[in-house]
Amino acid sequence: MQIQSRERFEGEFLLPGDKSITHRAVMLNAAADGEAVITDALMGEDCISTCRCMRALGADIQTDGTTVRVKGAPQFKSGVKLDCGNSGTTMRLLTGLVSGKKIDAVLYGDESLSKRPMNRIAQPLSLLGADVQTTEGHAPVYVAPKTLQGADVQLKIASAQVKSAVILAGLSADGETSVTEPILSRDHTERMLFAMGADIRADGTCVRVKKSNLKALDVRVPADISSAAYFMALGALKGKTLCKNVGVNPTRTGILKAFDRLGVRYTLCNQRVSGGEEIADILVEKSDMRGICLTAQDVPAMIDELPLVAMLCAFADGETTITGAKELRVKESDRIFATAEMINRMGGDCTPLDDGFIIRGKKKLIGGDIDSYLDHRIAMTAAVGLIASEKGGNIKNPECCAISFPDFFDKLGVDR
Ligand code: S3P
Numbered sequence: 001m002q003i004q005s006r007e008r009f010e011g012e013f014l015l016p017g018d019k020s021i022t023h024r025a026v027m028l029n030a031a032a033d034g035e036a037v038i039t040d041a042l043m044g045e046d047c048i049s050t051c052r053c054m055r056a057l058g059a060d061i062q063t064d065g066t067t068v069r070v071k072g073a074p075q076f077k078s079g080v081k082l083d084c085g086n087s088g089t090t091m092r093l094l095t096g097l098v099s100g101k102k103i104d105a106v107l108y109g110d111e112s113l114s115k116r117p118m119n120r121i122a123q124p125l126s127l128l129g130a131d132v133q134t135t136e137g138h139a140p141v142y143v144a145p146k147t148l149q150g151a152d153v154q155l156k157i158a159s160a161q162v163k164s165a166v167i168l169a170g171l172s173a174d175g176e177t178s179v180t181e182p183i184l185s186r187d188h189t190e191r192m193l194f195a196m197g198a199d200i201r202a203d204g205t206c207v208r209v210k211k212s213n214l215k216a217l218d219v220r221v222p223a224d225i226s227s228a229a230y231f232m233a234l235g236a237l238k239g240k241t242l243c244k245n246v247g248v249n250p251t252r253t254g255i256l257k258a259f260d261r262l263g264v265r266y267t268l269c270n271q272r273v274s275g276g277e278e279i280a281d282i283l284v285e286k287s288d289m290r291g292i293c294l295t296a297q298d299v300p301a302m303i304d305e306l307p308l309v310a311m312l313c314a315f316a317d318g319e320t321t322i323t324g325a326k327e328l329r330v331k332e333s334d335r336i337f338a339t340a341e342m343i344n345r346m347g348g349d350c351t352p353l354d355d356g357f358i359i360r361g362k363k364k365l366i367g368g369d370i371d372s373y374l375d376h377r378i379a380m381t382a383a384v385g386l387i388a389s390e391k392g393g394n395i396k397n398p399e400c401c402a403i404s405f406p407d408f409f410d411k412l413g414v415d416r
Contacts, residue, residue, distance in 0.1 A: 001398040003365060003386035003414060008237035013411060015228045017042035017066060018247050019404050020160070021277070022187050023050045023089045025219040029070040030059035031097060036217030037067040038072040040245075044404045049085035053094055053107075056080045062131050064277035072216055078103035078133055084139070084272070086332060086403055088108050089161055092189065093189075095141055096165030097309025099130035108246045112332050112374065114139045120157065127151040128166070128173050150175030151291050157310045157327065158300040160185035160251075163207065170209040171198060180206040185300040186251040191276045207214050222247035222279045225306045227405045229255050230380050230412075233308055235284030235317055236264040237388040258296025259284075261292040264317060271392035290315035296324025303327060307339040307381040314348035315388060316361035326355035332403070338375045342370050342382055346389055367391035376403040383412060 024040040027050055029036040040045065043066060051061050051068070055078055058073035067385050084091040084107055091107050095118075098105045108114070109388035118141050122132040128151050131144040150173045158181045167189055171179030181270045184205050198212035228243040232255070235241030248256075250267065259266055264287045268280040291313060291410060294302075302309060306325055313320035340352035343359065347366035351358045367389035374381035379398045386393050401408040409416055 001385055001395045001416065003392050003395060003416070005389050005392040006387050008161035008236060009234040012242045013231045014244050015019040015223040015231065015246065016044065016405055018224040019044060019046060019226065020089065020186055021219065021221050021247065022047045023188055024188050024192050026050050026054055026061065026068060026070060027093060027097065028196060028214060029216055030054035030057065030072055031055050031074055031244070032072040032196060032214035032216045033074055035069065035071045036216040036218050038070065039368060040220045041066050042224065042404070043069045045085060045402050045403060046087035046090065049083065049087045050090045053090060055085060056082055057098070057166070062409065065415065067317045070216070073093050076214065077324065082107045084109040086113055088113060089115055091118070091139060091141065092161035092340050093164045093168060095121050095132060095143060096125060096168035098143050098166065099132055099146070099169045100124050100148040103143070104145065105143045107138050107143070108140040108291065117330055120159065120162050124153045124155065124162065124166050124228040126382060127153055128169050128177060128243065130169060136280060148173035150177040153177070153179045155179065157164065158183040159183045159327070160189070164189040167200070167207055167209050171212050173211060176206045176208055176210050178206055181298055183300050184251055186249065188249070188327045192382060194221055195276050210382060211332070220275055222277055224404070225252050225255065228386050229305045229308055232266070232282055232284045233312055233372060233384050236284065236287050236289070236312065237384070240283070240285050243282045245279055246282050249279045250278070251301055254298055254300070255305045255309065257298060258292065258294065259294065260300060262289040262312060263287055264289060270359045276279070288330060291318035291359070294318070294322045298405060299325045299327070304377055307335050307377050308384065310350065310357050310359055311381050311385045312363055313342060313359040313361055314385070315363060317363055318361050320357070320359040322356035323353065324355055331375070333373065335378065338373045338378045339381070342378065342385065346385055346393070350409050359398050365389040368394040369394040369396070371396045372398060372400055374400045376401045376405065380405065380408055383409070383414070
């Protein structure tokens, strides 16, 4: 797909629903007593995978545009094969959820998901007595019926997917389960479970949960800050953008911290809380940026935005160092490799590190041909970089953006 460079980029944008919240709203309501309506849901391929899996487990799920009606089936069907597609969130959260439900289940996924690490869930779930077998550390993942016992779990990595897997297993375990992570990751699971009546409390980086039944909960999904981020970045690079109704849960707003350090001018307007999640409209204006330093503490709150932050740093003045981001190596692609290659192919100067990047900002990039490696975040970051570049260029396999943002290129005003 050819992307032309542009002099200015301006506009008001209503972005698709939050991917993490949509997954959880569908999955948890499918496991709850009663019926719920989810509005402004993301109907990207990953969330469609979650709907497919929850139907296979017995829930009744009807979709109409961005509205999803879920009739829960707290007792899941056994002997199911769950196709998680490209979605790590579906596979990891669901493994935790089914591990205490006394059923047999196999969870499998596409080529990319089958390369991603799954021992990170099998190991902590085994501490609760779960029978979760991986295929040499990967999918397919096999779950067999077991009675779970609460346990205290210390995680080595900050991962909302792993934390959530343990919490969801803890809902079926006898006694109390606690899970502590080194740095706080996104907390949508905790917030939604609390609203659904679960016995759960969070204290800093530790979450405690006891056996609970869930009550159906209507959810209005805020726009995804990880999707808005591409339009926010274009505002900073090329003009002025306003992104409406964006979820600004503090475990997700690392991009704003990066903006503060880069010197990006932005304003949060119309701040409110809805359905237990903070929401705001975000106005971003063209800004001169300077290089920054990001370390492990900064990473979880901007984990999915790091390729884009790296791209912004390539347009900044001066050197940027990003470390403590080794998790990027095991996302939908190796995002350290893919991001560094993308910036360098566009005429920038990015050295990949084992756990991050050094980027020597040049204030401008020429453009070039970019491989998305079938990774939605790489494809969308490339589009932003190319629009802001001098000559534009091509993106190979751009259609992978449908994982999290099906109409990304339409919203961007690029002809397909
Ligand atoms: C997600 C958590 C993050 C993120 C992913 C969605 C979630 O993964 O990268 O896109 O919904 O819990 P990790 O928690 O494994 O870092």
